[in-house]
Amino acid sequence: MNTYARFPVAFVRGEGCYLWDAQGNKYLDWLAGIAVCSLGYSHPALTQVISQQAKTLVHTSNLFVIHSQAELAQALCEQSFAEKVFFSNSGAEANETAVKLARKFAKDQGHRERFEVLTVQKSFHGRSLAMIAATGQEKVKKGFEPLPEGFRQAPFNDLGGLTEAISEKTCAVMIEPILGEGGVLFPSEDYLPGVRRLCDEKGLLLILDEIQTGMGRTGKLFAYQFSDIKPDIVTLAKGLGGGVPIGACLATDVVAQSFTPGTHASTFGGNFLVCEAAKKCLEIVSQKNFLEQVRKTGEYFLKSLSALNKKFNVVSSVRGKGLMLGMDLKIPARPLVEAALQKGLVINAVQEKTLRFVPPLVLSTPQVDEGISILSKVLAEAE
Ligand SMILES: *Cc1c(COP(=O)(O)O)cnc(C)c1O
Numbered sequence: 001m002n003t004y005a006r007f008p009v010a011f012v013r014g015e016g017c018y019l020w021d022a023q024g025n026k027y028l029d030w031l032a033g034i035a036v037c038s039l040g041y042s043h044p045a046l047t048q049v050i051s052q053q054a055k056t057l058v059h060t061s062n063l064f065v066i067h068s069q070a071e072l073a074q075a076l077c078e079q080s081f082a083e084k085v086f087f088s089n090s091g092a093e094a095n096e097t098a099v100k101l102a103r104k105f106a107k108d109q110g111h112r113e114r115f116e117v118l119t120v121q122k123s124f125h126g127r128s129l130a131m132i133a134a135t136g137q138e139k140v141k142k143g144f145e146p147l148p149e150g151f152r153q154a155p156f157n158d159l160g161g162l163t164e165a166i167s168e169k170t171c172a173v174m175i176e177p178i179l180g181e182g183g184v185l186f187p188s189e190d191y192l193p194g195v196r197r198l199c200d201e202k203g204l205l206l207i208l209d210e211i212q213t214g215m216g217r218t219g220k221l222f223a224y225q226f227s228d229i230k231p232d233i234v235t236l237a238k239g240l241g242g243g244v245p246i247g248a249c250l251a252t253d254v255v256a257q258s259f260t261p262g263t264h265a266s267t268f269g270g271n272f273l274v275c276e277a278a279k280k281c282l283e284i285v286s287q288k289n290f291l292e293q294v295r296k297t298g299e300y301f302l303k304s305l306s307a308l309n310k311k312f313n314v315v316s317s318v319r320g321k322g323l324m325l326g327m328d329l330k331i332p333a334r335p336l337v338e339a340a341l342q343k344g345l346v347i348n349a350v351q352e353k354t355l356r357f358v359p360p361l362v363l364s365t366p367q368v369d370e371g372i373s374i375l376s377k378v379l380a381e382a383e
Contacts, residue, residue: 007337007338007341009341010022011027013041014029014037014040014042015040015042016040016042016362017029017040017359017362017363017364017367018041019041019346026344027341027345027346028345028346028367028370028374029346029359029360030345030346030347030357030358030359030363030371031347031357031358032358032359033243034238034348034358035212035217035239035324035358036239036241036242036243037239037360038216038217038242038281038285038361038362039281039284039285039362040360040362041360043284043362045280046242046243046277046280046281046284049276049277049279049280050244050277052276053272053273053276053277054273056272058271058272058273059268059271059272059273060271060272061267062265062269062270066271066272068272068276068279069271069272071279072085072087072275072279072282075282075283075286076236076248076250076282077250079221079282080221080225080234080250081224081230081250082234082251082252083251083252083256084250084252084256085249085251086101086249086251086256086259086264086266086269087247087248087249087266087269087270087275088237088246088247088266088270089246089247089266089268089274090126090245090247091126091209091235091236091237091247092125092126093126093247093266093269094236094247094248094249095125095126095130095134095209095211095235095249096126096128096131097249098207098235098249098251099130099134099150099172099174099207100263100264101233101249101251101255101256101259102171102172102205102207102233102255103115103117103150103171104259104263105255105258106172107258109203111171111203113168113169114168114169114170114171115149115150115171116150116151116152116167116169116170116171117134117150117151117170117172117173117174117207118162118165118166118170118172118174119134119135119136119152119153119173120136120154120155120157120175121136121153121154121156122156122179122182122183123135123136123137123153123174123175123179123182124136124137124140124179124180124181124182125174125209126211127140129144129147129148130148130151132144132147133147133148133150133151134174136153136156136182137182150169152165153165156179156182156187157188159194159195159198162195162198166202170202172199172204172205172232173195173199173204173205173206174208175192175206175208175209176208176210176211176213177192177210177213177224177226178212178213178218178223178321178324180211180324180350180356180358181350182350183328183350183351183354183356184324184325184326185326189227192224192227193227193228193229196230199232205232205233205255206229206231206232207232207233207234207235208222208223208231208234208235209235210222210223210234210235210236211235211236211237211247212238212358213324214234214239214240215236215238215239215240215281215282215285216239216285216290216291216322216361217239217294217323217358217361218298218321218324219291219294219295219298219321219323220291221285221286221291222234223321226321232251232252233251233255234249234250235247235250236248236249239281239285240278240281240282241274241277241278241281242277242278242280242281243277244274245274246274246277246278247269285361290361294322294323297323297363297364297365298321298323298324298325300365301320301325301357301368302318302319302325304369304372305318305320305325305327305372307372308327308375308376308379309327311376311379312380312382312383313330313383314329314330314379314382314383315327315328315330316328316329316330320357323358323361323363324357325356325357325358326350326354326355326357327354327355327357328353328354329353330353331382332352333349333351333352333353334352335382336355336378336382337349339378339381340375340378343374343377343378344374345375359371
């Protein structure tokens with residue numbers, strides 16, 4: 001169906017941070033399948049486990065024990081606040097799981113009147129009906145009304161506004177540590193701890209949508225780990241499987257107890273193939289040296305973007321953490337994305353005048369220079 005305004009490029013092969021199209025043209029990739037292919041393309045260790053598992057057992061069902069799933073859950077819990085995990089196939093499904101769990105938990109606590117989840121303006125939580133209701137952007141909702149009940153948006157990065165939005169029906173607050181699709185927007189440093197305090201005061205669950213920020217993207221395994229708070233629920237997808245479709249909803253044991261046999265399920269969720277891939281990704285990404293390298297490359301990347309900001313009048317601001325970076329322009333971004341693509345650099349636009357850079361986490365500093373040089377030409381032409 002005609003749901004994508006596709007670029008007329010067909011990639012046929014990838015290696016590391018590079019892609020090749022059907023004509024043999026080579027591209028440096030700063031998009032990574034939208035923050036998905038964190039280990040780049042054809043990563044030897046990832047390729048090895050995927051092909052080995054494909055030869056052994058791809059899928060059974062959640063009616064039986066899946067050791068790969070239990071091992072992945074164990075590894076995720078060891079590296080985070082979490083004690084229990086539910087696996088899905090996508091980010092939207094992971095968020096649906098989180099919202100169902102939060103509603104059920106409120107009921108189990110005796111709060112029968114609580115079902116509402118507060119999110120923030122400019123947020124993005126996925127494309128299912130409930131998640132477009134949760135998302136703080138009109139463009140994803142238009143034409144699909146009536147939307148499911150139980151979601152309201154408070155202003156972004158505004159604790160006062162969030163406090164005011166809480167009602168007797170509220171059961172949880174769901175936020176992205178950094179708004180990805182909304183334009184790579186950072187809240188102030190005291191915002192997340194402030195939201196945590198507020199949730200504690202009001203007896204609400206804190207759900208962090210780390211679908212884009214998680215799995216090392218920002219230079220820590222999870223973005224919440226830059227602060228000393230602990231969420232109640234975290235959702236993951238995108239980078240979790242390095243390219244295979246897998247999502248996860250992580251929770252504390254107390255909260256997770258609200259799910260009992262029969263309350264929630266998925267046919268594909270957490271099968272052997274995707275769990276083996278995700279186990280390998282997690283093993284590689286969570287290495288201290290790996291994350292340190294992401295932070296270093298990210299700092300270098302941001303410095304290089306800042307230089308472009310000084311040099312070009314069409315750039316209005318730049319920002320980033322780890323390898324999640326953004327550039328605001330004074331002109332529409334889409335023509336620049338097209339120009340970059342023609343010159344062999346894959347980037348994308350979030351919002352009309354914002355470029356987003358989410359390269360594979362294995363990007364090197366020479367590959368930052370290589371892309372900056374192309375971007376520089378694109379900006380010079382635009383100017
Ligand atoms: C991409 C994204 C989603 C949706 O994930 P899908 O796998 O497309 O359903 C949800 N939340 C955030 C923050 C995302 O970046």
